[in-house]
Amino acid sequence: DAGVTQSPTHLIKTRGQHVTLRCSPISGHKSVSWYQQVLGQGPQFIFQYYEKEERGRGNFPDRFSARQFPNYSSELNVNALLLGDSALYLCASSLSLSYEQYFGPGTRLTVT
Amino acid sequence: DAKTTQPPSMDCAEGRAANLPCNHSTISGNEYVYWYRQIHSQGPQYIIHGLKNNETNEMASLIITEDRKSSTLILPHATLRDTAVYYCIVRVVKTDSWGKFQFGAGTQVVVTP
Numbered sequence: 001d002a003g004v005t006q007s008p009t010h011l012i013k014t015r016g017q018h019v020t021l022r023c024s025p026i027s028g029h030k031s032v033s034w035y036q037q038v039l040g041q042g043p044q045f046i047f048q049y050y051e052k053e054e055r056g057r058g059n060f061p062d063r064f065s066a067r068q069f070p071n072y073s074s075e076l077n078v079n080a081l082l083l084g085d086s087a088l089y090l091c092a093s094s095l096s097l098s099y100e101q102y103f104g105p106g107t108r109l110t111v112t
Numbered sequence: 113d114a115k116t117t118q119p120p121s122m123d124c125a126e127g128r129a130a131n132l133p134c135n136h137s138t139i140s141g142n143e144y145v146y147w148y149r150q151i152h153s154q155g156p157q158y159i160i161h162g163l164k165n166n167e168t169n170e171m172a173s174l175i176i177t178e179d180r181k182s183s184t185l186i187l188p189h190a191t192l193r194d195t196a197v198y199y200c201i202v203r204v205v206k207t208d209s210w211g212k213f214q215f216g217a218g219t220q221v222v223v224t225p
Contacts, residue, residue, distance in 0.1 A: 004155070033212070042199060042215030043156065056212050090155050092213075098205045100146065100214060103155030 002027070004093050004104035012110045013081050021076040021107045025093030031055075032074040033101055035065055035090040046105055050097050051072055078109075086111045116200045121220040124194075130187040132211070132219055134200030137181045144205050145176060146213065147185045149196040156199065156215075159185065190223045
């Protein structure tokens with residue numbers, strides 16, 4: 001069975017630009033969460049979506065936004081990129097809100 | 113959500129059992145204990161979770177103390193592929209609400225030949 005997939009794998013952007021990251025959950029999973037992992041630290045929660053509705057938000061600025069589509073895939077958007085946004089962005093899916101989450105391989109974003 | 117405390121690092125000999133401790137002294141009655149691991153540059157991998165009873169699956173065993181203030185993840189026969197950062201997380205789980213995973217710094221486990 002296919003696991004969580006994310007695209008692209010790697011991305012290089014310039015300060016001030018916008019980026020869109022994509023995630024496809026495991027088949028049958030209706031909840032998607034996004035995390036940011038800066039080098040040397042554990043993942044930090046950004047958003048959780050369930051049935052296309054935002055159900056949780058972490059302590060991130062409004063430059064970060066996300067959405068979930070009818071097929072349960074999801075996009076994470078980051079506007080006005082800063083150097084500090086350089087990180088591994090992880091997507092995780094789960095059957096519903098309360099189940100364990102399964103993570104994708106992540107998208108490595110470098111902002112120069 | 114309650115916070116957890118883990119040792120920053122530990123070594124384990126290949127073939128031996130690895131016992132990873134976690135303290136969660138402020139855990140609430142409706143919070144589960146989850147364990148994940150992250151092999152270098154990969155996404156975290158779910159290992160096991162439990163509420164109050166000991167749990168075992170094909171990857172590991174989870175031992176939770178009776179007062180639920182601490183737990184131990186046991187890898188019964190460590191292999192070199194078990195070298196990873198191991199995260200202990202406590203999380204509220206309700207059927208119709210969300211409970212985010214708060215990752216700490218974790219324990220860097222190095223399995224040596």
